[in-house]
Amino acid sequence: xxxxxxxxxxxxxxxxxxxxxxxxxxxxxxxxxxxxxxxxxxxxxxxxxxxxxxxxxxxxxxxxxxxxxxxxxxxxxxxxxxxxxxxxxxxxxxxxxxxxxxxxxxxxxxxxxxxxxxxxxxxxxxxxxxxxxxxxxxxxxxxxxxxxxxxxxxxxxxxxxxxxxxxxxxxxxxxxxxxxxx
Amino acid sequence: xxxxxxxxxxxxxxxxxxxxxxxxxxxxxxxxxxxxxxxxxxxxxxxxxxxxxxxxxxxxxxxxxxxxxxxxxxxxxxxxxxxxxxxxxxxxxxxxxxxxxxxxxxxxxxxxxxxxxxxxxxxxxxxxxxxxxxxxxxxxxxxxxxxxxxxxxxxxxxxxxxxxxxxxxxxxxxxxxxxxxxxxxxxxxxxxxxxxxxxxxxxxxxxxxxxxxxxxxxxxxxxxxxxxxxxxxxxxxxxxxxxxxxxxxxxxxxxxxxxxxxxxxxxxxxxxxxxxxxxxxx
Numbered sequence: 001x002x003x004x005x006x007x008x009x010x011x012x013x014x015x016x017x018x019x020x021x022x023x024x025x026x027x028x029x030x031x032x033x034x035x036x037x038x039x040x041x042x043x044x045x046x047x048x049x050x051x052x053x054x055x056x057x058x059x060x061x062x063x064x065x066x067x068x069x070x071x072x073x074x075x076x077x078x079x080x081x082x083x084x085x086x087x088x089x090x091x092x093x094x095x096x097x098x099x100x101x102x103x104x105x106x107x108x109x110x111x112x113x114x115x116x117x118x119x120x121x122x123x124x125x126x127x128x129x130x131x132x133x134x135x136x137x138x139x140x141x142x143x144x145x146x147x148x149x150x151x152x153x154x155x156x157x158x159x160x161x162x163x164x165x166x167x168x169x170x171x172x173x174x175x176x177x178x179x180x181x182x
Numbered sequence: 183x184x185x186x187x188x189x190x191x192x193x194x195x196x197x198x199x200x201x202x203x204x205x206x207x208x209x210x211x212x213x214x215x216x217x218x219x220x221x222x223x224x225x226x227x228x229x230x231x232x233x234x235x236x237x238x239x240x241x242x243x244x245x246x247x248x249x250x251x252x253x254x255x256x257x258x259x260x261x262x263x264x265x266x267x268x269x270x271x272x273x274x275x276x277x278x279x280x281x282x283x284x285x286x287x288x289x290x291x292x293x294x295x296x297x298x299x300x301x302x303x304x305x306x307x308x309x310x311x312x313x314x315x316x317x318x319x320x321x322x323x324x325x326x327x328x329x330x331x332x333x334x335x336x337x338x339x340x341x342x343x344x345x346x347x348x349x350x351x352x353x354x355x356x357x358x359x360x361x362x363x364x365x366x367x368x369x370x371x372x373x374x375x376x377x378x379x380x381x382x383x384x385x386x387x388x389x390x391x392x393x394x395x396x397x398x399x400x401x402x403x404x405x406x407x408x409x410x411x412x413x414x415x416x417x418x419x420x421x422x423x424x425x426x427x428x429x430x431x432x433x434x435x436x437x438x439x440x441x442x443x444x445x446x447x448x449x450x451x452x453x454x455x456x457x458x459x460x461x462x463x464x
Contacts, residue, residue, distance in 0.1 A: 036226070039226070039230075039305060040230055040233050040237075040305065041230055041233060041234050041237055041303070041304055041305045041306065042237060043237075043241065043306070043434075043435065047306060048306065048308060048309045048310045049310055052310060071193065072193045072194045072196075072197040073193070073197065075197070076197045076200065076201065079201070080204070081222070084218055084219050084222040085222060085226075085309075086308075086309030086310065087219055087307050087308065087309050087312060087314060087350065088309045088310070088311070088312075089205065089208055089209070089215075090204050090205065090207070090208035090215050090218070091201050091202065091203075091204035091205030091206075091207075091208055092205065094201035094204060095198070095201045095202065095205070098194070098197055098198050098201055101194070102194055102198070105194070134310075137205070138310075138311050141205065141208070141209055142311070144357065144358075146311040146357065146378075147311075147377075147378055150310045150311065150378075151310070154310060
């Protein structure tokens with residue numbers, strides 16, 4: 001992939017190119033799939049909050065560890081899909097996910113050096129702030145004070161979900177989503 | 183290379199601005215946002231409908247296991263209730279017969295029987311701050327906005343958004359739902375306002391017709407959006423002494439609803455009003 005590092009590499013073929021592309025787009029495809037699955041009729045209590053929390057956790061993880069695979073257009077797409085599926089005012093989910101992406105890009109070097117706990121703490125702080133932002137924007141756009149409870153629940157759900165999701169995503173990060181493995 | 187770097191630095195701000203633009207667009211052109219949502223819902227509803235079948239089997243299995251634990255008490259309760267209902271059935275049959283004879287003497291014009299179709303609930307379409315469900319419909323359906331959804335027990339809500347293969351029903355518990363109702367004993371009118379919680383709240387009843395605990399609430403024909411007398415729920419006072427209604431419909435486990443066409447056009451549905459405005463602008 002990278003011409004700047006010296007060494008012997010296998011020849012570029014169509015197959016290897018496709019493989020690398022698939023690995024590159026794996027994070028986006030997985031996030032979209034997760035958003036679609038969490039919108040399926042499982043009738044879990046708090047499923048809408050779960051969807052937002054899962055999208056946020058995925059965007060945060062990939063923006064911290066592999067921002068090339070989760071560029072702003074991909075974040076925009078995920079947010080738009082979540083908004084349309086949720087029948088939420090369009091744009092609210094997009095803004096929150098893009099803010100998460102921006103924060104992750106800005107702080108990724110500082111927090112990854114501190115280890116998992118720091119990443120998680122940063123995520124919890126951000127998820128809480130973003131749930132508040134989402135609540136505020138929804139209230140503004142629907143011209144009605146929506147209840148604060150679901151926002152709080154969403155933040156807590158995101159905090160609890162992140163470690164579980166991070167275990168799976170970290171495995172994927174090292175294996176299936178690594179373009180260098182192609 | 184510097185240009186490319188500058189461009190890649192700019193993508194995030196550009197998409198940020200685009201998302202705020204999207205927010206404004208969604209607010210300015212509600213019709214476009216609605217079409218986009220229903221297009222996504224249309225595309226996904228066959229998939230979710232296919233998923234709904236095995237999932238409901240699982241749900242029923244879990245429900246069945248839960249019922250096994252309380253089988254004995256449930257049986258005793260049902261036997262007692264059955265005795266009570268049998269007495270009521272006798273009363274109802276007598277009243278029905280009496281009613282028929284009285285109507286025959288009065289030359290009463292009966293209400294036309296409304297047409298209805300039954301649709302499967304395929305997904306929750308509420309999100310975090312709304313209460314709604316998505317129905318899967320056939321490709322050439324005759325459903326219109328404003329049609330009334332009922333389950334086997336009572337009022338569920340109204341059709342608010344319509345796609346080619348799906349429809350969204352706003353539940354009566356949604357914050358934006360307002361249903362004109364009649365308190366059955368006092369015949370007083372009130373408005374049933376959703377709160378996003380499980381129990382919508384009664385508002386604006388006239389002085390002297392205070393809702394009574396346990397009183398049945400039915401729809402009212404005022405505002406010409408609902409036919410009179412559809413069962414809605416029972417009045418319960420909350421701990422803070424606010425009259426709320428426990429809906430008859432099992433809104434948390436809707437599987438199948440019936441959509442009734444009463445031909446009522448009291449409140450102009452959103453798409454029609456938007457279309458009319460844009461026509462006026464032209």
